[in-house]
Amino acid sequence: xxxxxxxxxxxxxxxxxxxxxxxxxxxxxxxxxxxxxxxxxxxxxxxxxxxxxxxxxxxxxxxxxxxxxxxxxxxxxxxxxxxxxxxxxxxxxxxxxxxxxxxxxxxxxxxxxxxxxxxxxxxxxxxxxxxx
Numbered sequence: 001x002x003x004x005x006x007x008x009x010x011x012x013x014x015x016x017x018x019x020x021x022x023x024x025x026x027x028x029x030x031x032x033x034x035x036x037x038x039x040x041x042x043x044x045x046x047x048x049x050x051x052x053x054x055x056x057x058x059x060x061x062x063x064x065x066x067x068x069x070x071x072x073x074x075x076x077x078x079x080x081x082x083x084x085x086x087x088x089x090x091x092x093x094x095x096x097x098x099x100x101x102x103x104x105x106x107x108x109x110x111x112x113x114x115x116x117x118x119x120x121x122x123x124x125x126x127x128x129x130x131x132x
């Protein structure tokens with residue numbers, strides 16, 4: 001839920017006027033849907049530089065279904081691969097684009113892809129799982 005908290009916090013500090021929207025940069029990994037369509041529509045005015053990074057068949061971005069009335073804000077960076085250094089990605093600059101992770105059938109969603117993201121340390125991947 002850290003990615004969702006980062007996205008909500010960025011919108012909050014912008015809305016409250018603590019920081020100018022153009023001074024906020026929000027990039028996260030595996031964000032849940034955090035608001036209804038009207039919130040997703042408004043998000044780019046609150047946080048113009050916002051990117052949700054999704055790894056292949058990660059279930060987390062889909063855990064709160066569209067049928068619950070929630071929608072992702074734009075922009076999505078989707079790695080439909082192992083997410084190694086220099087792997088290609090697709091950028092979708094619209095909410096709920098059928099060209100990014102929304103193209104993955106529900107039967108293929110997995111927590112396994114939520115555990116691995118490109119890292120910036122000595123290793124080229126970061127194992128992101130609580131308790132390990």
